[in-house]
Amino acid sequence: MEADPLDVDADVRRARTPKPEFYLDPAWHERVLERVFARTWHWLADAELAPSSGRARPVTLAPGSLGEPLLLTRGEGGELRALSNVCTHRGALICDSASEGNVLRCPYHGRRFDLGGRCLSMPEFEGVEGFPSAADDLRRVALAEHGPMLFASLAPDHGFDAWFGPLAPYLGHLPFASARYDASRSRDFEVAAHWALYCENFLEGFHIPYVHPALAKTVDYADYRTELFPFASLQIGVARGDDPALEPPKSSPDHGRRIAGYYALLFPSTLLNVYPWGVSLNVVQPLGPARTRVRFRTYVWDATLLGRGASGDLALVEFEDERVVASVQSALAARLRPRGRYSPTRESGVHHFHRLLSRFLTIP
Numbered sequence: 024m025e026a027d028p029l030d031v032d033a034d035v036r037r038a039r040t041p042k043p044e045f046y047l048d049p050a051w052h053e054r055v056l057e058r059v060f061a062r063t064w065h066w067l068a069d070a071e072l073a074p075s076s077g078r079a080r081p082v083t084l085a086p087g088s089l090g091e092p093l094l095l096t097r098g099e100g101g102e103l104r105a106l107s108n109v110c111t112h113r114g115a116l117i118c119d120s121a122s123e124g125n126v127l128r129c130p131y132h133g134r135r136f137d138l139g140g141r142c143l144s145m146p147e148f149e150g151v152e153g154f155p156s157a158a159d160d161l162r163r164v165a166l167a168e169h170g171p172m173l174f175a176s177l178a179p180d181h182g183f184d185a186w187f188g189p190l191a192p193y194l195g196h197l198p199f200a201s202a203r204y205d206a207s208r209s210r211d212f213e214v215a216a217h218w219a220l221y222c223e224n225f226l227e228g229f230h231i232p233y234v235h236p237a238l239a240k241t242v243d244y245a246d247y248r249t250e251l252f253p254f255a256s257l258q259i260g261v262a263r264g265d266d267p268a269l270e271p272p273k274s275s276p277d278h279g280r281r282i283a284g285y286y287a288l289l290f291p292s293t294l295l296n297v298y299p300w301g302v303s304l305n306v307v308q309p310l311g312p313a314r315t316r317v318r319f320r321t322y323v324w325d326a327t328l329l330g331r332g333a334s335g336d337l338a339l340v341e342f343e344d345e346r347v348v349a350s351v352q353s354a355l356a357a358r359l360r361p362r363g364r365y366s367p368t369r370e371s372g373v374h375h376f377h378r379l380l381s382r383f384l385t386i387p
């Protein structure tokens with residue numbers, strides 16, 4: 024593997040898009056999971072699943088890609104934690120369903136832990152030197168709560184605030200805390216394409232007039248823009264006409280504009296679509312080099328505004344997007360496929376995403 028694996032120039036005006044091998048080679052898929060996904064933040068669960076005091080609940084981080092078995096626990100002090108659900112003795116899963124009580128007991132040989140993950144005792148371990156020590160405790164995983172969503176990171180390269188915080192001037196005034204998960208508007212589906220192609224398509228509004236004719240009538244293409252942050256990018260779609268829109272307060276850089284939708288990608292694969300009624304979260308989970316699961320989770324803070332404006336027909340927009348992503352996937356291996364170039368005005372988010380991928384892939 025070379026020094027800059029994607030070979031994407033820092034200057035968008037000079038850069039070429041990544042080499043096709045990145046998308047095609049299963050070795051790259053594995054490398055991306057270890058170097059990018061294990062070090063970044065991901066949606067873990069809905070906050071309403073968090074256990075109350077004295078309880079624990081098993082949850083898997085990114086099933087099918089990271090697939091890390093974790094436990095959400097809340098001790099007497101009320102603090103919510105994410106712990107490894109893997110016993111420090113010989114690696115059995117400690118809980119396979121929600122449990123009650125202030126002690127976790129491994130079902131294999133009875134090792135006991137408190138809800139903070141501290142190893143308390145173990146039968147037949149008298150005489151074992153230095154037992155229990157910190158190495159016998161369950162590993163704690165970085166966890167953050169934002170409104171109705173819980174996020175976790177196994178080995179974070181950066182803190183949650185560095186990841187999400189820069190979006191605050193745009194999204195901070197919105198009532199995330201009062202948004203409720205709506206199961207009837209949520210679903211999971213699989214796309215036969217590389218996960219990064221799905222994200223790249225999300226990262227630009229360049230294709231809206233060509234691919235989404237109905238959506239194009241609701242957003243002002245001339246006024247569409249992208250802001251870049253250390254680990255995120257934000258696309259801002261200004262509303263056309265008088266459909267419901269977000270009307271940002273004075274504290275927002277968008278004060279005075281009517282916003283049809285904010286589209287944020289939090290690197291690498293958390294997509295937040297923010298509309299006047301609430302949030303459509305798309306969790307993009309790589310299942311293989313050409314298979315991706317997308318989890319659409321809907322959180323609503325004003326149900327009276329659902330189904331209008333830029334989010335009027337999300338199923339149609341998704342169908343149109345899947346078609347173009349499948350088209351790119353089908354031609355990935357074409358012998359005559361050239362390295363592409365970027366539009367500096369319309370594809371800065373795609374370029375930023377590729378630069379971040381390159382950066383994470385080169386950190387040892």
Ligand code: FES
Pocket residue numbers: 110111112113114115129130131132133134
């Ligand atoms: S594996 Fe948990 S006590 Fe043995």
Ligand SMILES: [Fe+2]
Pocket residue numbers: 224225230234235340343344
């Ligand atoms: Fe699209």
